[in-house]
Amino acid sequence: MSKVLELDQIKAAGTARTKEDAIAEAAEILVAAGAVTPEYLGFMKAREELTSTFMGNFLAIPHGTNEGKDTILSSALSFVRYADPIDWDGNEVRFVVGIAGKDGGHMDTLAAVATIFSDNDEVQKLVDASSEDELLALLSELNNA
Template sequence: MTDQILEPGNVVAAGTATTKNDAITEAGALLVAAGAVTQAYVDSMFDREASVSTYMGNFLAIPHGTNEAKESILHSALSLVRYDTPIDWDGNPVRFAVGIAGLNNEHLAILSKIAIVFSDEDEVQKLIDAGNAGEIYALLEEVNAE
């Protein structure tokens, strides 16, 4: 698996989006800027969202592309954007949009690691309370472990 799935530069402590679509764009733009995906992958994130909500519970949404967009993934990566004001995600409050791109089905292992962190309400509260992107990254760095 790719060693550095989550890079410090892909963590934003104060996202600017106020809508679900803007949050998808914001998380996707970080993946593009990291060289992990092409813009076509971000476009497919909207297709995925149109077919099934990527809201996961515990203030988390994990927007990701469709299977048809796999060729738009250059390497596996995560992006994380935290929002001070919850975003309405199909009627659910989202404080974290985690963009995900997994090469060769690596996204399944990545998803399981993110799910473990966000299934623990105490861990989610630590992420909400973190003072900056560096603190958020430190709390999530374990997703990079094999």
């Protein structure tokens, strides 16, 4: 079974300053990983228009709509951390986890992300991590979901 999160899918210092740019940054990583086609970004934007993907505790999880499932080539995550919070519909977001789930395979991964981010100590470790390597180590259980 392949891993949904590899080192090159983690960005410790995201450059986006807006929600829209953060969604695009997450999508670019998924495209570069070969998990989605470039068209997936449009489905991620459409999902965000339907309902905010802000999850609380500085986390947003943008993902595509069901109509975009044909643009998903394999299940994968992208993980981007921001030094300065992004305004996500009035909420502060420091972490954007882009998700592409092939054949419904993302539900266990979503649950694992939610578990990590429900623990304030774990979130603080992610804030304090000094590198992509350290972030991957903290997020390694996502590859077991």
